[in-house]
Structure formats: structure tokens, C-alpha cells
Amino acid sequence: MEEKDQLQSRQWKSFSDRSRTMNMGTQALKKLNYPAVTMLLVLMAAWYFGAHVYNKPFVFPYFEVVMGRIGEALTDLAVLRAIGITMRRVLLGTLYGFIIGLPLGMAMGFSPLIMKTLSPFVNAVRQIPTTAWVPLAIIWFGLGDGPTLFVLALHGVFVIILNTAAGVMDINPEYYNAVKSMGAGPVEIVKDVIFPGALPGVITGIRLAMGMGWMTVV
Amino acid sequence: MIHAAQIDMGTDTCIAYMLISGILGLALDRVLLMIESLVLRWKR
Numbered sequence: 001m002e003e004k005d006q007l008q009s010r011q012w013k014s015f016s017d018r019s020r021t022m023n024m025g026t027q028a029l030k031k032l033n034y035p036a037v038t039m040l041l042v043l044m045a046a047w048y049f050g051a052h053v054y055n056k057p058f059v060f061p062y063f064e065v066v067m068g069r070i071g072e073a074l075t076d077l078a079v080l081r082a083i084g085i086t087m088r089r090v091l092l093g094t095l096y097g098f099i100i101g102l103p104l105g106m107a108m109g110f111s112p113l114i115m116k117t118l119s120p121f122v123n124a125v126r127q128i129p130t131t132a133w134v135p136l137a138i139i140w141f142g143l144g145d146g147p148t149l150f151v152l153a154l155h156g157v158f159v160i161i162l163n164t165a166a167g168v169m170d171i172n173p174e175y176y177n178a179v180k181s182m183g184a185g186p187v188e189i190v191k192d193v194i195f196p197g198a199l200p201g202v203i204t205g206i207r208l209a210m211g212m213g214w215m216t217v218v
Numbered sequence: 219m220i221h222a223a224q225i226d227m228g229t230d231t232c233i234a235y236m237l238i239s240g241i242l243g244l245a246l247d248r249v250l251l252m253i254e255s256l257v258l259r260w261k262r
Contacts, residue, residue, distance in 0.1 A: 061230035069234035073219075082219060083242065090246070200261065203254045207247060214243045218220065 089145060090213045093152020097209050100153065101160030102202060106194060108161065109168025126158035130216055148217060155216055156209030160202065167201020168194055 048063040057065065073079045108115045108122075130151055137147035175193050184192065220239070223231035 058227075058229055061233055065230045066234050066237070069231050070238060073231075073234055073238060079219060083238075087242070087246075196260070200254075200258060203250070203257065207250045207254075210246055210250060211243060214239070214246060218239045 086214075086217055089148050089152060089217055090210060093149045093213050093217070094156045094206060094210045096149060096153035097156025097160055097213075098206060101157040101205070101209075102164055104157075105161040105164025105202075105205070106168055106190075106198060109165035109198065110194060115165065122158060122161055130155060152213045152217060155212050156206075159209045159212065160205035163201040163205030163208070164198050165201075167198035167204075170201070171197035 044063060051057070051060050051062045054060050104118070108118055133151055133154060134147065137150045141147045141150055171193060175197065176189065179189055179193055220232060220235040223235060
């Protein structure tokens, strides 16, 4: 009798495991971005047939050859190591940009005086092309990771400053009055109003900074 | 790697590395979007 119970419970467990796996598969299928997948397939087909019709692989390489190169690159240890190093640099550069940009952006968004004082400098320095900073960065930080991290942080810091400041300025002034009326001090105002209110802008800034950093470093 | 492919005039390798960097950039952005949806859950 006991053996029969055990067998039944084991069968039930395997059935529930299988149905859970199927549910996860169905959910993944539901979440799939079908228009983008269709677009990708159309582009791949257009590339495949277009390249074969044009038939000049130096100008317009064959789709299957490029896919083969991608396969080779992703199984090459040197390439994987280079990807890891690049990823580390982008993350570190963005982190430095974030550490400098977040307090500056918050201060600029919160205080019109700080905004008035700093915005001409921020808006002037951010227009300087990256390539112009490279020789100076090499002189200041020597060869190696230093100049790369400096350029990445410099790229990211302005995007983070501007988005954070915009996020702080978007906060409804009534929130400040509400927390003040409940007896909140400056620390609570920063912790409970400014930081959460600016967070969407901060995250958008980080996303843009990281994307720009990735483009710059590659 | 892309620069080496450019110097070697390897168009196919160059495009392959461009695609890899695009896909990795997209993956990085997706991770940040996931973090955003976790951190800004209160906003929904």
C-alpha cells in the first residue's frame, strides 16, 4: 500500500514538473517579440538573397560567411577575453561617471543657483569631441586602462548629470510641502522625495551613458 | 579586433564584429531595462 502511495506521489511530482516546464515555455513564447523576430527573418533573407544576386563579397559579404565568422569569433578565447575586458571598462567608466554625475545632477536639479552656475560649463565641456580628449588623457593617465576609463567616465557623466537634473526638476513641488508638513528634515527629503523622484531620470542617464560608452570603447 | 579586420580589408570579419558588438550592447541595455523595471516597480 505504502509503495503504491510513493509511486503515485512520484508520478504526480513528475507530472507537475513537466507541466511547470511547459508553462514556462508557453510564457516565454507569449513574451517573444514577434514583430521584431519577423523583421529579423526578413532582413536575414534579404541579406542572403541580395548578397548572392549582387555577388561581390568584398563590398557586400555573404550572409552565411558572416555568420560563420561570428561563430568562429564566439568560440575564440582571445575574442571572449577581449569582450570581457571591454565590458569591464564600460561598466567601470559608467560607474565613475555615475559617482560624479549623480550628486552634481541632483544639486543642479534642486538648486537653481547651482544650475545657473554650473550649466554653462557642463554644456560647454560636453560639446568637446572624444578624440580631442584622448591625447590629454594619455598624458594625464599614461598608457593602459586609465585613459579609456577617463574618456568613458567623461562621456557618461554629462548624460547622467543632465538626466538626473531633469528628473529632480520633474518632481512635483507639492511632495516637498507634504513631507515638510510631516516634519521631514533635509536628509529625509533627499532620501524619500528627491532620490526616488529622480530615479527614472538617473536610470535613463545610465542607460544612455552605457550605450555611448560601449560605442566609444569599441 | 574590428580595427584589425579593417586593416586586413576583411569586410565579412568586420561586419561580424560589428554585429557582435551590437548584440552585446543590446544585451547590456536589456539588463539595465530589467534593473529599471525592478527598481521602479513602485511607479507602475
